[in-house]
Amino acid sequence: MDLTSQILQYVLSGITVGAIYAIIALGFSLIYNAVEIVNLAQGEFVMLGAMLAVYVLQAAGVPLFAAVLIAIVVVGGVGALLGLAAIHRLKKSSPLSLIIITIGASIFFKGVAMHLWGKDALPLPAFSSGDAIEVHGAVLVPQSLWIFGITALMLLGVYIFYERTSFGKAMRAVAVNKHGARLVGINVNRMVVWAFAISAALGAVGGIIVAPVTLASYDMGTMLGLKGFCAAILGGLGSGGGAIAGGLILGILENLGAGLISSAYKDAIAFVVMLLILFVRPSGLFGGRSADGR
Amino acid sequence: MLRVRSLTTHYGGIQALKGVSLHVDTGEIVALVGANGAGKTTILNTICGMVPASSGEVLFDGKPVTNAAPDRLVRMGLSQVPEGRQVFAPMTVLDNLKLGAYARPRAEKKREMKSDLEFIYETFPILKERSKQHAGTLSGGEQQMLAIGRALMSKPKMLLLDEPSVGLAPLVVKEIFRVISRFRDLGTTVLLVEQNARASLGIADRGYVLETGKILLEDAASELLINKEVQRAYLGKGYRHVWE
Numbered sequence: 001m002d003l004t005s006q007i008l009q010y011v012l013s014g015i016t017v018g019a020i021y022a023i024i025a026l027g028f029s030l031i032y033n034a035v036e037i038v039n040l041a042q043g044e045f046v047m048l049g050a051m052l053a054v055y056v057l058q059a060a061g062v063p064l065f066a067a068v069l070i071a072i073v074v075v076g077g078v079g080a081l082l083g084l085a086a087i088h089r090l091k092k093s094s095p096l097s098l099i100i101i102t103i104g105a106s107i108f109f110k111g112v113a114m115h116l117w118g119k120d121a122l123p124l125p126a127f128s129s130g131d132a133i134e135v136h137g138a139v140l141v142p143q144s145l146w147i148f149g150i151t152a153l154m155l156l157g158v159y160i161f162y163e164r165t166s167f168g169k170a171m172r173a174v175a176v177n178k179h180g181a182r183l184v185g186i187n188v189n190r191m192v193v194w195a196f197a198i199s200a201a202l203g204a205v206g207g208i209i210v211a212p213v214t215l216a217s218y219d220m221g222t223m224l225g226l227k228g229f230c231a232a233i234l235g236g237l238g239s240g241g242g243a244i245a246g247g248l249i250l251g252i253l254e255n256l257g258a259g260l261i262s263s264a265y266k267d268a269i270a271f272v273v274m275l276l277i278l279f280v281r282p283s284g285l286f287g288g289r290s291a292d293g294r
Numbered sequence: 295m296l297r298v299r300s301l302t303t304h305y306g307g308i309q310a311l312k313g314v315s316l317h318v319d320t321g322e323i324v325a326l327v328g329a330n331g332a333g334k335t336t337i338l339n340t341i342c343g344m345v346p347a348s349s350g351e352v353l354f355d356g357k358p359v360t361n362a363a364p365d366r367l368v369r370m371g372l373s374q375v376p377e378g379r380q381v382f383a384p385m386t387v388l389d390n391l392k393l394g395a396y397a398r399p400r401a402e403k404k405r406e407m408k409s410d411l412e413f414i415y416e417t418f419p420i421l422k423e424r425s426k427q428h429a430g431t432l433s434g435g436e437q438q439m440l441a442i443g444r445a446l447m448s449k450p451k452m453l454l455l456d457e458p459s460v461g462l463a464p465l466v467v468k469e470i471f472r473v474i475s476r477f478r479d480l481g482t483t484v485l486l487v488e489q490n491a492r493a494s495l496g497i498a499d500r501g502y503v504l505e506t507g508k509i510l511l512e513d514a515a516s517e518l519l520i521n522k523e524v525q526r527a528y529l530g531k532g533y534r535h536v537w538e
Contacts, residue, residue: 166392173382173393180380182344185368185397185448 005137010255016144018251019151023206024228025243027199033175034195040102043225044109049204050216054122079200083193113218124211230274236287301350310336312507323484325494328504334487368397371451379441383430394447414443435466452483491528
């Protein structure tokens with residue numbers, strides 16, 4: 001393999017994993033917009049999605065897509081419960097204690113998953129069979145195409161939700177100005193619960209589409225969650241476009257670094273990038289406030 | 295339409311309202327005037343359920359609504375135009391107006407959204423020109439018009455207006471008060487909270503004077519305007535009216 005096809009390979013793998021980071025980062029942004037806290041249990045939603053899909057598939061013997069759907073809905077429900085807990089504490093707690101609650105929730109989810117499904121990594125079948133595709137010497141597994149496609153679909157869905165539906169606009173209104181949102185008759189608490197449910201479901205989708213490539217295990221969420229958080233910071237916490245760009249940039253940088261320098265530094269690269277951004281441009285690449293107040 | 299009985303409110307240990315009673319009849323414009331810190335905004339926020347009442351009672355349309363959630367009040371027909379306007383800055387003027395109708399039943403929205411928007415644009419033509427712009431790019435006066443328009447989109451029976459004139463140019467203030475005075479013809483009841491006592495009493499039917507959390511005076515607006523005490527304390531007697 002010559003250098004160009006090597007770099008192409010890294011970029012393609014980078015986009016694959018970056019797409020997952022982007023979905024997770026979008027989940028962080030959704031909740032951050034609604035309640036201005038960082039939900040550190042976001043990574044566990046990813047894990048729960050993957051593990052539940054595997055479990056439902058094996059235990060219930062339903063087709064793959066049904067298992068996937070059930071997993072997404074259940075994780076969405078779990079997210080809604082966490083959201084309920086959060087708004088219950090919202091009035092009397094500082095953001096910091098809420099963030100600690102989400103850390104507690106993440107440890108809890110991880111523990112429950114370990115007890116229920118054990119410590120072994122479990123396989124989820126790929127969504128379609130077929131041989132790897134060769135592009136100019138680089139190789140792409142079919143599941144990568146699923147990851148690209150579904151991620152793009154999710155992002156488009158979130159965009160349409162926020163820009164075109166009145167429910168989505170109301171959620172944006174809550175993010176932009178809670179006081180104003182209450183005054184036009186929006187039930188802010190309900191919106192917060194929905195934000196948690198949607199971002200949990202998004203996380204679950206991320207976990208499910210990556211599971212055929214990386215396997216599903218009880219501890220997969222921690223690192224994915226942290227990387228997604230880095231991506232959200234890189235792009236600008238709270239910005240949808242930033243989450244996507246941050247995820248892709250992070251995924252590509254990570255794979256280039258791992259391939260060209262040393263794979264030992266793979267995880268370090270993400271955190272170095274995050275630290276650099278926090279020093280140089282704390283609002284993130286796309287999180288700058290402009291004239292319209294964003 | 296609205297009746298408030300011996301309302302008290304605390305912020306921590308500080309008593310902001312010390313037993314306020316007032317009422318607004320259907321179709322009336324009532325002005326609530328008083329100096330900074332008298333508790334004007336606190337009254338509105340307590341009525342709207344934004345600030346919890348410690349004791350006392352709020353009745354809207356004959357039903358008890360003390361400490362009701364704000365979204366429930368909007369559904370019942372009580373809308374507030376808040377101090378500082380609270381428009382959704384990064385969203386378009388049109389989206390802001392549409393969100394104003396958020397609490398209304400879906401079928402009704404579908405049927406009446408267009409004509410309601412037409413009505414808002416007729417009232418404030420500048421909003422039509424700016425409908426695609428982000429609300430945050432509007433001037434203060436335009437944002438105030440947008441905040442009023444947004445509240446009107448909920449088709450309220452009654453509108454609570456908090457300091458609509460604050461920080462605006464005299465000509466804009468005049469325009470906004472002209473629109474508020476027209477609500478009487480539309481059958482929308484108004485409770486107007488203002489530091490600009492002269493302008494608000496000028497369009498109101500009745501007025502209340504609030505001082506340090508208590509109602510000091512209640513009378514017809516025309517009487518309050520010539521009341522010596524009110525003139526001395528709130529109208530700046532001896533100064534010419536700003537747009538005369």
